[in-house]
Amino acid sequence: MFYKHCLLVSFTLLSASLCHAQVATINKKTEQQVKKFSALPATCITLRQGRKCFATITISLELTELGDYCIYQQGLSKPMHCWQDTPAPILSFAFESNEKTVYTLKNEKSQQIIAKTAVEVSWVHQTISRKRRWRIF
Amino acid sequence: MRRLLAALIIMLFSSHALAENTPKEEPATDELQWQLMFELALVHDPTILEIAELDSIWSFIGGGLYLDLSYKGFFIQTNRHRASTFGGEFGYQLTEQEKWGLDLVGKVYLPGFDPETIDSYNETSPLGFEKLNERNIGAGLAIRYSRYTDNVLFTADLATLSPSFGNNSWLVDLYYSHLSVHQNWDIYTGAGLTYYSSDVVSYYAGVTPEESSQEYPVYQTGDGFKAEAQVFGLYPLSKSWTLSLGVTHSYYSSSISASPVGFRQNITQLKLGVRYVL
Numbered sequence: 001m002f003y004k005h006c007l008l009v010s011f012t013l014l015s016a017s018l019c020h021a022q023v024a025t026i027n028k029k030t031e032q033q034v035k036k037f038s039a040l041p042a043t044c045i046t047l048r049q050g051r052k053c054f055a056t057i058t059i060s061l062e063l064t065e066l067g068d069y070c071i072y073q074q075g076l077s078k079p080m081h082c083w084q085d086t087p088a089p090i091l092s093f094a095f096e097s098n099e100k101t102v103y104t105l106k107n108e109k110s111q112q113i114i115a116k117t118a119v120e121v122s123w124v125h126q127t128i129s130r131k132r133r134w135r136i137f
Numbered sequence: 138m139r140r141l142l143a144a145l146i147i148m149l150f151s152s153h154a155l156a157e158n159t160p161k162e163e164p165a166t167d168e169l170q171w172q173l174m175f176e177l178a179l180v181h182d183p184t185i186l187e188i189a190e191l192d193s194i195w196s197f198i199g200g201g202l203y204l205d206l207s208y209k210g211f212f213i214q215t216n217r218h219r220a221s222t223f224g225g226e227f228g229y230q231l232t233e234q235e236k237w238g239l240d241l242v243g244k245v246y247l248p249g250f251d252p253e254t255i256d257s258y259n260e261t262s263p264l265g266f267e268k269l270n271e272r273n274i275g276a277g278l279a280i281r282y283s284r285y286t287d288n289v290l291f292t293a294d295l296a297t298l299s300p301s302f303g304n305n306s307w308l309v310d311l312y313y314s315h316l317s318v319h320q321n322w323d324i325y326t327g328a329g330l331t332y333y334s335s336d337v338v339s340y341y342a343g344v345t346p347e348e349s350s351q352e353y354p355v356y357q358t359g360d361g362f363k364a365e366a367q368v369f370g371l372y373p374l375s376k377s378w379t380l381s382l383g384v385t386h387s388y389y390s391s392s393i394s395a396s397p398v399g400f401r402q403n404i405t406q407l408k409l410g411v412r413y414v415l
Contacts, residue, residue: 045376047323047373124377
């Protein structure tokens with residue numbers, strides 16, 4: 001009985017460590033593929049909390065390998081931009097959102113997300129009641 | 138004058154009638170709300186007195202401390218969007234409904250001036266200027282009706298200036314402001330109309346026999362007004378800094394500008410500044 005338990009525990013630990021090793025391999029591979037994936041400016045500032053923020057965002061990226069890649073805005077199925085076997089582009093676009101927006105870089109061949117970056121939305125004044133907005137702030 | 142007053146009274150009464158058909162008044166916000174800002178700005182802000190020139194570099198540098206505070210219906214607020222230099226006011230919120238409110242407000246509606254002091258700093262003052270009496274600041278106590286929607290604010294102040302200027306000194310100050318949001322910009326377009334009773338104008342712009350001289354003959358006049366138009370913009374630079382810029386043009390009626398004391402009829406104020414928000 002005791003032996004069985006030990007065997008089960010050992011097997012579970014072995015599986016866990018194998019899984020971990022697999023994740024580490026993917027991450028390592030991903031890291032090798034993506035040298036840089038960043039959005040600038042990283043924060044868009046609006047005057048008041050809850051308002052849409054507008055900015056021109058530039059996503060710059062450096063990849064070590066040519067391939068079939070797309071950039072997505074998280075939550076949307078349609079890619080923002082794709083390219084195949086060409087050097088990574090510098091992507092500029094009009095940002096318009098009232099919340100943090102995440103962008104992902106996907107290897108279309110392996111269907112894996114290989115990098116993420118985000119644009120935060122921040123503000124100068126916090127939201128207050130509509131009536132007070134005029135009077136106090 | 139009476140028509141204007143009647144119109145204001147009708148407006149106040151009609152808003153009371155409106156109140157009966159609207160939901161119960163919301164309780165006043167008891168919690169303490171406050172905000173503090175510092176501003177540093179380049180300004181072109183000529184005074185109403187023609188004799189006071191903008192003659193040093195410091196005349197073009199403005200700014201200051203803006204404190205807004207509200208607690209249990211009492212409030213202190215600074216004027217951010219109207220380029221008047223007399224922006225501070227305190228008051229008590231009498232009632233606040235969904236689309237309108239009534240406040241008791243204390244504020245300075247007109248700047249004071251001391252001719253003797255101005256004369257001592259000015260080499261070109263005409264003879265007799267120092268003989269004019271000091272004018273108190275036009276501090277008033279007002280009842281304010283406000284009407285607001287998402288993008289519009291309208292206020293009407295009916296104020297007495299009796300403590301400063303004597304009996305029968307009163308004014309009506311109407312102000313309309315519209316907010317347009319263009320991407321990250323807030324653009325406020327405003328218009329104001331202030332009616333001054335004849336006692337206000339006489340105290341401020343009149344010249345009494347005791348003050349009179351060859352250059353400053355006796356001047357008695359009737360009521361007067363000021364009209365103003367403005368555009369004011371705010372843009373966020375960071376989480377703590379904003380850019381502010383604006384222009385206001387004011388026009389004073391002839392009863393004020395024709396005074397021998399020497400008041401400007403047209404005044405254009407400009408501002409370009411940065412604000413730090415705490």
